[in-house]
Structure formats: structure tokens, C-alpha cells
Amino acid sequence: MARVVVDVMLKPEILDPQGQAVQRALPRLGFEGITDVRQGKRFELEVEGPVDEAALARIHEMAETFLANTVIEDFTVRVDEPAEARS
């Protein structure tokens, strides 16, 4: 069993008003030095069997069809590194 992560973000040229609201709130909340905040979606897929080139290609196709709208969003597909400890 492997985990594949699909990250979906609005394209850079498309405004993210909520991210901007958070970014503008940060100095008032005591957090300086963050010049931009953008919010997207992260999908974690549990995949049976080996995640080889063919499997990644199919997940890429699935992401393109059902997880992202590629007119307004970019996405990445990658096998999750187990080193990512979560707090």
C-alpha cells in the first residue's frame, strides 16, 4: 500500500482572495514577514499494488479529470515521502 498525494492550487495568475485576507491579517496577529498566502487542496490517495510509471500516469489522468479544473488550477502528483512527520 502506497500513498500518492495530489496537490491542486489555483494558477498563479488567478487571485485567491481568502488567502490574501489571511495574509493581511497576519501582521495584526503578530506574524510578520509572510508576503503571500495561497490556499489549495491536497488529496491523499491510498493505492493498492506498486505505484509504477503506469499507475502514476493513470492517477495523473484521474486528477486531470476529477480533482482539478485545469483551466484555473495546476496540480502535482507525487508518491508521498514517509519522512513527512505530522504534528
Add this chain to the structure above:
Amino acid sequence: MARVVVDVMLKPEILDPQGQAVQRALPRLGFEGITDVRQGKRFELEVEGPVDEAALARIHEMAETFLANTVIEDFTVRVDEPAEARS
């Protein structure tokens, strides 16, 4: 300028009904072998200056306060690897 990524996911024991709906739709849509789908949020922060231990600690604190509800969500903070090509 560095990018820091904060990923926020529902805790594993908390049901994600929409992720489940997507997971159950996949075989019908021709995608087999994906046994679980969970959807979370990804925040990309552009940070001025060096992202040292102190900066990461402050971003961790910010994530804990303003990006995640740690009663129901887990989060990770990490410096983005530029190798992540986006499609």
C-alpha cells in the same frame, strides 16, 4: 524568498465523507485500485528572509492558531522543495 507549505488534513479517525464519495466513484469512472481518498487543505506561504528554526517555529505556531483546528485536524509544516514540478 522561500516557500513554506502547511498541509492540513482531518485526523485519521475522523470520517471524510466527500473523499469517500470520490473514492467510491472511481471504479465506475474506470480507475481501480484506489482504496481510500482523503481531502485536505494546502497552504503555500511566501516568507521573507531566511527560513531558520525560529521562523519555522513561528509558522508552526501560526498554523496551529489560524490554519488548523487541532481538535479535528493534523498539520505539517515544511520548506517547499523546488524540485516539485507542477503540471
Add this chain to the structure above:
Amino acid sequence: MARVVVDVMLKPEILDPQGQAVQRALPRLGFEGITDVRQGKRFELEVEGPVDEAALARIHEMAETFLANTVIEDFTVRVDEPAEARS
């Protein structure tokens, strides 16, 4: 063809950190007098045929199973009023 709207919000006792960040940003952005902001999801369903009690009951069941996690979220189901003009 009728439209049914399912609104899904975190339960009132569950903290919504992002809504809070937006709320705290508003005075700095020139908007006073908003004491709380909470963010949820809105689903618009296009339904074939009459939306009678039986249809609403089935949509309620679907929402409970696939759109909301009733441990942490509340939801409402209602037929959309066409008077809701959108800007």
C-alpha cells in the same frame, strides 16, 4: 428540474480557525462590526422530477452519508428559492 441546496457547516462548538483569521483581518481592512465569520460548504444539486417529501428525505440521507460528517458538521437541506439573485 429543481435545485436543492445542502449547506454544511462545522458545528457551533467546533472552532473554525480560518473563519476567525478572516474575522480578525476585517477591521484592519476597513470593515467594522462583524463579530464572527464561519466558513462552510454549499452544495447545489439539480434534481429531475418533482422534489416531494420522499425526494427530500432521500437527499437528506445522501447528505448525511456523503456530504457531511455529522460528528463535526451540521447540515440543512432545502429547495432553492429562485428569488436568490446572484451578483
Add this chain to the structure above:
Amino acid sequence: MARVVVDVMLKPEILDPQGQAVQRALPRLGFEGITDVRQGKRFELEVEGPVDEAALARIHEMAETFLANTVIEDFTVRVDEPAEARS
């Protein structure tokens, strides 16, 4: 204290792939007759004082700036009807 609701939906001409995935999953899950599903955001704002025309105009302006990206999203602003019982 009054509640104002801001609904934000992708414009009708912009594809909502996740809504589509849910819609296509429904027949397999035993729910027939739903021809489209679209997912958007719902913001609930608690407002101090009377929600008169001027207050609504200001909330409209705020929504346009910080809650919706009007290039890709439509939004509505309305005073919440207390009759909306939540289950």
C-alpha cells in the same frame, strides 16, 4: 445581532470536477435523479447593529474583495432567515 450569509459558487461556465465526481458516484451509491452537483462556499457573518442597506452594501464590497474571486466565482449576500432549521 444578525446573521448575513455570503454564498460563493464557481460561475456556471466553469467546470467543477469534484462536484462532477460526486454526481457520477451517486447512482452507484443508490441515489438516482440528480443530474448535477456543484460545490461552493458558504460564509456566515455575525453582524453587530442593524443590517440596513448601508451595511449590506459594505458586506457586498467585502465579499467582492475578500471572499470571492469574481473572475471565476459568483456570490450572493443575504440576511439569514431564522426559519432555516438545521439538522
